[in-house]
Amino acid sequence: MRDACLLNCIIPPHIMMKLLEAKDRSIREAALNTLLASVHVRTARALAPGLLAAVNSTGTKRRTIFDAKRNLTPFGELVRGEGGPASPDQAVNDAYDGIGLTYDFYLEEFNRNSLDGNGMRLDAVVHYGDRVNNAFFDGTRMLFGDGDGARFINLTKSPDVIAHELTHGVTRFTAGLDYHKQSGALNESVSDVFGSLVKQWAQNQDAQSADWLIGDGIFTPAISGDALRSLKAPGTAYNNPLFGEDPQPDHMSKFVPLPDTQAGDNGGVHINSGIPNHVFFLLAIAIGGKAWDIPGHIWYDTLVNRVGEFAQFEDFAKATYEGAGSLYGTAEQSAVRDAWSKVGIEIDFGASLRASKDSPKSRKGGARVDTESLAELHARLDRLAKRVDEIAKKLP
């Protein structure tokens, strides 16, 4: 009862200071207890997300696959853990392998240990719902539908779809690109870019020989169409009576303004992603070689170090230009500038120079942010604890 009172009573700081100096010992003790309880609750609240991340972080690759058994639930029966034997269920193995491939790609190419950069465990749920035509990231895990067999096959069959979903997790822990309008389209584009790169990396393909498709083979044979999206030629991935024509633009002049609603795809995040998607393709072709090398590192550096959650296409363009100069040189910068120019986005060099000093870098690497915020929290708690000690010593 007393604790409940302490936790629920909100006392302004100036009144609390008066109470701590009260002549009546019982009032002073009550005030001190309230202050200590407040510190306790605040500490618990502040530390909870970090502790949760620490609990979920294994420090190494740890995949866990669950079976939702065709229910619309994000939970299910554990069917395969890290290092466990292959399952008789191919969807389980496909999810396990696709997640492992993506984990290996980020670790080997970018020295990134899982989604959060700190070994976060990788959970996935297969057989989500009955014949669901979708795969998604719910903020902590990936969920895969089986497809209805009429339009889509099992979504676990596509390693680039798996990498796409996992990259949403990487973006969450880095730039945190807001999932609306242009920043949302960048969020989607980053997932498509790295989804395609994971597939190219697995096949050791160079930029010229890659198909640059997302979700190729995900349609049933009854559906004519190459894939969900094409980075090489946005707007051409499919064209059939059932789905209509691929609506992705490849140039700012074709930007599709949609309402920022669920029905409007949050302002066309899956539609206008075609524009930055095509920029990456153009850059990869211009530079040549393996696309995950120079272009991939410029994009990764931008995502992790150079843009904030509300970045627009122009912000991302400037950031990639700056990153190319910082990581490589003028030739790569020119290639970046030309690629953006070809889709109708000109980099403002004056603004770019200013942006290099003022650009929001509030959300860099996930682990770094956690470390910074925890260090700040520790300092604040230290100061508060010292203050409480001082007050306690003054109590008779």
Added chain:
Amino acid sequence: MHVQLTITGGIAPPLTGESASINTADLPQEEAREVQSLVARALQEEPPPLDPRARDAYAYELRIDTGDQVHSIQAFDGGIPPAIGELIQCVRRLAR
């Protein structure tokens, strides 16, 4: 009773979206009873809003016209209450 389901969102909207509808008057008695029971249970549930961290998730909109009243339910992947989940799957299955 008429139940209309609209699914939007997904990894590649509008490809991944769909809609389905059923009318209990057109269904065998047993299935009609199943729908009515699920609707009664679903209307007792309060689905949470979309988790802002979710990406490529579906939004499910159920419009239930009982003849006397029209009810609307919106739910999102990752937070679908049990009866609403069963009703969504039931409508999809019976509408095929």
